[in-house]
Amino acid sequence: MQNDSDEVFSIENIEFECPICNRSKIKAFIREYSAPYFGKLLIYSLICPSCGYKNVDVSSLESKPPTRFILKISEPEDLYSRVIRSSSSVIKIPELGLMIESGAIAQSFITNVEGILQRFKDAIEGLQVWTEEKEKAKVALETIEKAIRCETPFTLIIEDPQGVSAIIAENKEKLIIEEYDPYKS
Numbered sequence: 001m002q003n004d005s006d007e008v009f010s011i012e013n014i015e016f017e018c019p020i021c022n023r024s025k026i027k028a029f030i031r032e033y034s035a036p037y038f039g040k041l042l043i044y045s046l047i048c049p050s051c052g053y054k055n056v057d058v059s060s061l062e063s064k065p066p067t068r069f070i071l072k073i074s075e076p077e078d079l080y081s082r083v084i085r086s087s088s089s090v091i092k093i094p095e096l097g098l099m100i101e102s103g104a105i106a107q108s109f110i111t112n113v114e115g116i117l118q119r120f121k122d123a124i125e126g127l128q129v130w131t132e133e134k135e136k137a138k139v140a141l142e143t144i145e146k147a148i149r150c151e152t153p154f155t156l157i158i159e160d161p162q163g164v165s166a167i168i169a170e171n172k173e174k175l176i177i178e179e180y181d182p183y184k185s
């Protein structure tokens with residue numbers, strides 16, 4: 001049986017001085033992945049153990065059209081589908097009213113569907129909410145927790161104008177990959 005994603009090339013444990021704090025050696029890795037449809041992806045990760053500086057990004061070695069990924073999540077195994085998210089992409093879960101915008105402060109990450117739900121949960125828990133908003137935040141958290149327990153089906157949509165992001169589905173029949181026009185909403 002062949003893997004969905006083959007690691008072609010990997011440089012581990014590169015060490016250099018942290019550009020932020022200069023106190024510590026940064027651990028870095030660069031990996032090249034080759035996956036069907038996605039082609040070659042270059043993923044790098046830098047983490048400073050001293051000040052917490054972190055930079056993860058993914059780029060494509062090939063030019064790609066704007067791509068939309070639509071994954072239906074209805075069984076626990078779907079939550080383990082892998083997600084490679086570039087900072088240029090938008091993430092939406094319409095049924096839960098959740099969205100992560102693209103932009104300069106948007107982070108790239110490599111996680112799975114459960115990890116994305118966890119990020120939304122952390123973001124809501126980190127908000128300073130006014131009293132009247134507390135009830136709303138509580139409802140939102142309960143909805144996300146239900147989704148993490150897979151009690152409610154939902155759809156994960158990633159739109160990437162550079163086509164770099166990827167979803168590697170546990171169940172391929174539940175994933176739709178299509179080109180889209182980023183200038184039309």
Ligand SMILES: [Zn+2]
Pocket residue numbers: 018019020021022023024048049050051052053
């Ligand atoms: Zn540092």
